Amino acid sequence: MSDIVTYPSPTEIRFSRFIAAPITLVWRAHTEQGQLERWWGPEGFSITTHEMNVRPGGRWKFIMHGPGVEVDPDSPFSGPPTGYPNLIQYEEVEPEAKLVWSHGNFDDVMFRITTIFKAEGEGTRLETTMRLPTQVEREAKAAYAVPGHASTMSKLESYLRSPHHELSFTRVLSAPVAKIWMAWTVRDQLMPWYCPRPWRVTECEIDLRPGGAFYTLMQGPNGETHELMSCYLVVEPERRLIWTNALQPGYAPSAKPWCTCSVELHAVSEAETRLTARVMHADSATCEDHAKMGFPHGWHMAIDQLLAMLMQ
Numbered sequence: 001m002s003d004i005v006t007y008p009s010p011t012e013i014r015f016s017r018f019i020a021a022p023i024t025l026v027w028r029a030h031t032e033q034g035q036l037e038r039w040w041g042p043e044g045f046s047i048t049t050h051e052m053n054v055r056p057g058g059r060w061k062f063i064m065h066g067p068g069v070e071v072d073p074d075s076p077f078s079g080p081p082t083g084y085p086n087l088i089q090y091e092e093v094e095p096e097a098k099l100v101w102s103h104g105n106f107d108d109v110m111f112r113i114t115t116i117f118k119a120e121g122e123g124t125r126l127e128t129t130m131r132l133p134t135q136v137e138r139e140a141k142a143a144y145a146v147p148g149h150a151s152t153m154s155k156l157e158s159y160l161r162s163p164h165h166e167l168s169f170t171r172v173l174s175a176p177v178a179k180i181w182m183a184w185t186v187r188d189q190l191m192p193w194y195c196p197r198p199w200r201v202t203e204c205e206i207d208l209r210p211g212g213a214f215y216t217l218m219q220g221p222n223g224e225t226h227e228l229m230s231c232y233l234v235v236e237p238e239r240r241l242i243w244t245n246a247l248q249p250g251y252a253p254s255a256k257p258w259c260t261c262s263v264e265l266h267a268v269s270e271a272e273t274r275l276t277a278r279v280m281h282a283d284s285a286t287c288e289d290h291a292k293m294g295f296p297h298g299w300h301m302a303i304d305q306l307l308a309m310l311m312q
Contacts, residue, residue, distance in 0.1 A: 003150045010135040013142055015128045015149050021160040023117055026124040027096045028291060029156060030115070034168035034278065039159040040064075042151035048083070050274060051172045053090075053300065060088040060101075061172075111141070126153075165287050167295045168278040171303060175310050177267045180275060181238045183306050184263060193309050194218075196301035199226075208235055213249035228258075240264050246282075257282060259290065275303070 004016040019026050029035045031054045040047050041064050051061040063083035085105045092100035096117055104110040111132045118125040130145065132138045173180060183189045185208050191201040195218045203217035214230040231249050234242035246257035259281050266274040277299060281287040 003146070003153065005146055007138075007142075008129070009131075011132050011138050013130045013132075013138060013145060015126075015130075015146075015153075017126050017153050018120060018123055019126060019153070019157060019160065020123045021157075022122065023096050023119045023124045025160060026126070026156075027117055029160060030099060031093075032167060032291075033170055034166040035159070035164065039155040040152065041155075042148045043155060047086075049170045049276075052170045055093055055300070056090060058090045058093075060086075060090070062086050062088075111137075163284045165281045165284060166278060167281075167287060167290060168276065169299060170274065170276045171300070172268055173273045173275055173303070173307060174271065175273060175307065176271055177238045177265050177273045179310055180265055180273045180306075183310065184241060189309070193302055193305035196298045197305065207249065208232065210235055211250055214243045229254075230261075233260075234262075238265060258286065 002017070006014045006016070008014050029039065033049050033052045036052075037047055037049060044066070046065045047062045048065065049060070049062045051059060053059060064086055065083040086103070087105060088101045088103050089109075090099070090101045092098055098117065099115045100113070102109045102112050111130050114129045114131075116127040118127070128149070130141070132141055183193065185206060187204050187206050190206070191204050194201050194204075194216065198221040199218050201216050202219045203215070205213050205215040207213045210232055212232045212235075214232055216228055218226040218228075220226075228245055229248060230243045230245040231247040231251060232241070232243045233247075234240055240262065242260065242262045244257075244260035246254050246260060248254050259279050261280075262278045264276045266276075268274050279290065279295065281290065
C-alpha cells in the first residue's frame with residue numbers, strides 16, 4: 001500500500017495508510033521498544049533507544065543513525081558518535097486508538113504528531129497528522145517528511161510480516177547503579193517490588209552466579225500463584241544480568257521453557273541509571289501470551305515500586 005497525503009491546514013501534513021495487520025499488532029509495534037527498534041525510520045536508518053515510557057507524560061529518547069550526521073557534543077546522550085538526537089514526549093495514549101506526542105531534539109519542540117488507529121476489515125487504518133508552527137516550516141518539512149514517512153511505513157509493513165519473539169523497554173531511573181543492582185540481586189530487596197501490586201512475591205531464591213538459581217513464587221489477590229525457576233547465565237556486577245527458565249539451576253534442561261530475560265544497567269550520572277530490560281521467547285505465540293499478561297505495563301508498575309522502595 002502507499003500513503004494518501006493531504007494538507008488539512010496551512011501548518012499540517014496528514015498521512016493515511018492501510019496496514020494489512022490487526023490493530024492490536026499495529027498498536028504494539030508503535031508502543032513496544034523492541035518492536036519500534038526494528039522498523040522506525042526511513043530505509044537505511046536505525047535507532048538506539050536510551051529511554052522509553054509510553055504513557056501520558058512519559059518520553060522516548062533515542063538517536064536515529066544516519067550517514068555523516070554528528071551529534072551535538074553538548075548533548076546529554078551517551079552513545080554512538082553519529083545520528084540525530086530525538087526526544088518524543090507523550091501527551092495522550094489511548095490503547096489501540098490514539099497516540100499524541102511532541103517531537104523535537106533535546107532543546108526544542110519541532111512539531112506535534114497525532115496518530116489515529118482504526119480497525120478496517122482485517123487490517124488497520126493509520127491516520128497521522130503532523131502539525132508544525134508555521135506554513136513555511138510545513139512546506140520545508142514536507143519535502144523530506146512525505147517520502148520519509150512512506151519509506152518508514154513500508155518498513156513497518158515488512159516487519160509485521162515477520163515473526164515477533166521479543167518484548168523490551170528502557171527507562172532512566174533516579175537512583176545510582178549500585179542501588180538498582182542490589183534491588184535486582186538481593187532477595188530482601190527484590191521481593192517487595194518485583195511484581196505489580198496487588199500481586200506479591202511470597203518466596204524467592206537468588207544464587208547469584210552463572211548456573212545459580214533464580215526462583216520466585218508470586219501470589220495474586222485471589223490466591224492465584226505463578227512459580228518460575230530460572231538459571232542465571234550472565235552475572236556482570238552493576239552492568240548486566242541474564243537468566244532463563246529454558247535451563248534449571250546447574251544448566252539442567254527445563255521441561256517447560258518459557259523465556260530468557262536480560263537486564264542491562266548504565267550510569268547516566270552519579271544519581272541516574274538507564275535500565276534496559278528484554279524478554280526473549282522461543283516463538284511468536286509465547287511472546288503474544290506474555291504481552292497479553294500486561295507487558296510492558298506490569299513491568300513499568302514494578303519499576304515504579306522499586307523506585308518508591310528506594311526513596312523510603
